[in-house]
Amino acid sequence: MKRYSVFAVAREAMNWHTGWERAWRSPEPRRRYDVIVVGAGGHGLATAYYLGRNFGITNVAVVEKGWLGGGNTGRNTTIIRSNYLQDPSAALYEKARSLYEGLSQDLNYNVMFSPRGLLMLAQTEHEVRGYKRTVNANLLQGVETRWIGPGEVKALVPIINIDGPRYPILGALYQERGGTARHDAVAWGYARACSAMGMDILQNCEVTAVRQANGAVQGIDTSKGPIDCGKLAIVVAGHSSVLAEMAGFRLPIESMALQALVSEPIKPCIDVVVMANTVHGYISQSDKGELVIGGGTDGFVNYTQRGSWQHIEETVRALIETFPVISRLKMLRQWGGIVDMTGDRSPILSKTPLGNCFVNCGWGTGGFKAIPGSGWAMAELVAKGEPGPLAADFGLDRFREGRFIDESVAAGVAH
Amino acid sequence: MLTLTCPCCGVTAEETELAPGGEAHLKRFGPGASEAEFEAYMFARANTKGVVFERWRHAYGCGKWFLAARSSVTLEVFGTYPAQTSAPPADLIAAIKARVPGWEGYP
Ligand SMILES: Cc1cc2nc3c(=O)[nH]c(=O)nc-3n(C[C@H](O)[C@H](O)[C@H](O)COP(=O)(O)OP(=O)(O)OC[C@H]3O[C@@H](n4cnc5c(N)ncnc54)[C@H](O)[C@@H]3O)c2cc1C
Ligand SMILES: [Zn+2]
Numbered sequence: 125m126k127r128y129s130v131f132a133v134a135r136e137a138m139n140w141h142t143g144w145e146r147a148w149r150s151p152e153p154r155r156r157y158d159v160i161v162v163g164a165g166g167h168g169l170a171t172a173y174y175l176g177r178n179f180g181i182t183n184v185a186v187v188e189k190g191w192l193g194g195g196n197t198g199r200n201t202t203i204i205r206s207n208y209l210q211d212p213s214a215a216l217y218e219k220a221r222s223l224y225e226g227l228s229q230d231l232n233y234n235v236m237f238s239p240r241g242l243l244m245l246a247q248t249e250h251e252v253r254g255y256k257r258t259v260n261a262n263l264l265q266g267v268e269t270r271w272i273g274p275g276e277v278k279a280l281v282p283i284i285n286i287d288g289p290r291y292p293i294l295g296a297l298y299q300e301r302g303g304t305a306r307h308d309a310v311a312w313g314y315a316r317a318c319s320a321m322g323m324d325i326l327q328n329c330e331v332t333a334v335r336q337a338n339g340a341v342q343g344i345d346t347s348k349g350p351i352d353c354g355k356l357a358i359v360v361a362g363h364s365s366v367l368a369e370m371a372g373f374r375l376p377i378e379s380m381a382l383q384a385l386v387s388e389p390i391k392p393c394i395d396v397v398v399m400a401n402t403v404h405g406y407i408s409q410s411d412k413g414e415l416v417i418g419g420g421t422d423g424f425v426n427y428t429q430r431g432s433w434q435h436i437e438e439t440v441r442a443l444i445e446t447f448p449v450i451s452r453l454k455m456l457r458q459w460g461g462i463v464d465m466t467g468d469r470s471p472i473l474s475k476t477p478l479g480n481c482f483v484n485c486g487w488g489t490g491g492f493k494a495i496p497g498s499g500w501a502m503a504e505l506v507a508k509g510e511p512g513p514l515a516a517d518f519g520l521d522r523f524r525e526g527r528f529i530d531e532s533v534a535a536g537v538a539h
Numbered sequence: 540m541l542t543l544t545c546p547c548c549g550v551t552a553e554e555t556e557l558a559p560g561g562e563a564h565l566k567r568f569g570p571g572a573s574e575a576e577f578e579a580y581m582f583a584r585a586n587t588k589g590v591v592f593e594r595w596r597h598a599y600g601c602g603k604w605f606l607a608a609r610s611s612v613t614l615e616v617f618g619t620y621p622a623q624t625s626a627p628p629a630d631l632i633a634a635i636k637a638r639v640p641g642w643e644g645y646p
Contacts, residue, residue: 366588524574
């Protein structure tokens with residue numbers, strides 16, 4: 125792999141930019157790999173990357189039915205934060221957020237991490253108390269957040285309407301080092317680094333069966349033929365239950381549609397991320413100038429990547445109430461992704477009934493922010509066969525034991 | 540927009556009038572159940588990519604619960620039926636089989 129640098133740009137400019145090599149190879153599948161990761165979203169690619177980087181395991185394939193990053197990773201609104209309530213979540217999400225800080229250097233790929241600051245608005249007394257509690261929890265967890273009043277909110281977000289008719293702004297939970305990153309670049313950066321370590325990313329290669337014997341996985345069948353493996357990591361978000369069914373077990377997951385939309389590009393008007401969980405809407409402005417907008421999830425099982433119309437309307441209505449200035453903006457695009465929801469709104473990083481098979485799923489509406497930390501923890505789980513401290517609390521056994529990591533009360537909408 | 544016909548009051552309702560209630564026909568086990576059985580009842584979900592059976596409530600209508608058979612891939616609705624049934628009715632199963640060749644049937 126040729127390193128990207130200012131010198132490389134200058135060198136390639138001399139050749140009219142015809143000399144850039146492809147960012148990753150597109151190989152044919154080998155017969156066997158030590159580890160197969162199913163799903164080339166951010167979490168699958170990061171799992172593969174840290175398997176190589178932290179454990180020296182590079183005989184790895186990442187198998188993807190479509191194109192890499194084409195699932196939720198390429199469909200999300202890129203909010204990054206770690207202001208969670210429960211200790212295990214704060215540890216995992218803060219690990220991820222802190223890895224994001226150095227990710228561009230680590231991958232030699234600009235993931236455009238932008239810690240521009242993130243506000244979670246409190247618009248009811250209940251939220252005020254809830255977020256003050258979160259600030260206190262975050263203090264104990266070593267996650268830097270603070271409570272700010274309506275005046276400071278207005279100073280940070282001049283276009284906000286703080287005395288709205290239904291839900292005036294009573295303050296906000298502020299994480300200054302939260303923000304956004306470029307979603308595609310995260311997937312591409314990891315993919316390029318994996319490929320450079322000799323790993324195979326097999327796109328347009330759908331897993332159709334999980335072959336097993338004596339309680340262990342032997343390999344998978346794919347649209348490009350059978351491939352054997354020493355270990356299998358299932359990292360397929362909304363399709364987790366489908367893969368689990370192939371492997372012969374069930375997951376505590378329901379797959380639902382979550383939508384997002386972007387406006388026409390406009391001049392910079394908001395330089396922080398604002399989440400309004402009571403009215404179900406959140407907003408940030410992309411580098412291209414589009415307002416990136418998201419809202420709530422549908423309530424029923426759906427694999428179509430198409431959500432319900434009324435959610436778009438509800439989301440836009442909520443945001444116009446909070447930001448009246450955007451009421452005449454045209455919306456440019458709208459799309460959906462299939463998110464993997466767990467009951468406690470926390471992810472699953474776990475062993476499975478099959479000895480050499482592991483799952484990473486349940487990130488639901490909020491897993492983009494977690495990609496580096498999730499990959500880090502998942503690589504350890506796959507390499508050692510046992511979870512490390514970051515993943516220990518996120519096993520499937522927590523459901524049987526009633527040890528939930530309940531983030532559902534902490535945030536109605538959690539992106 | 541998803542439209543379902545409520546078998547209780549006969550109204551054909553849009554999704555906004557209805558509240559989804561998750562997977563139908565979950566078997567609740569008694570006090571002597573094993574932990575695994577209770578865990579399965581509480582948390583494990585089929586979450587099928589294909590034909591699903593689920594609970595709905597006519598929340599902004601007659602208020603009653605009912606069940607529906609639907610495709611989670613095409614969003615096609617195969618039919619609705621009363622909540623007081625422990626398995627999908629035979630004529631509905633036949634109708635789904637006619638619409639979805641290769642479907643293995645209700646387990
Ligand atoms: C609209 C929307 C907005 C969101 N906003 C945010 C946000 O602001 N902040 C945040 O942190 N999170 C957000 N999320 C959540 C976030 O996008 C996801 O949690 C995260 O991207 C999941 O990454 P992943 O790698 O697990 O899954 P994915 O990126 O979905 O990757 C899974 C891959 O598995 C592949 N696959 C599936 N089945 C098979 C098979 N049989 N064989 C081979 N491959 C298969 C899929 O094609 C897919 O590429 C949002 C999600 C959506 C939909
Ligand atoms: Zn009714």
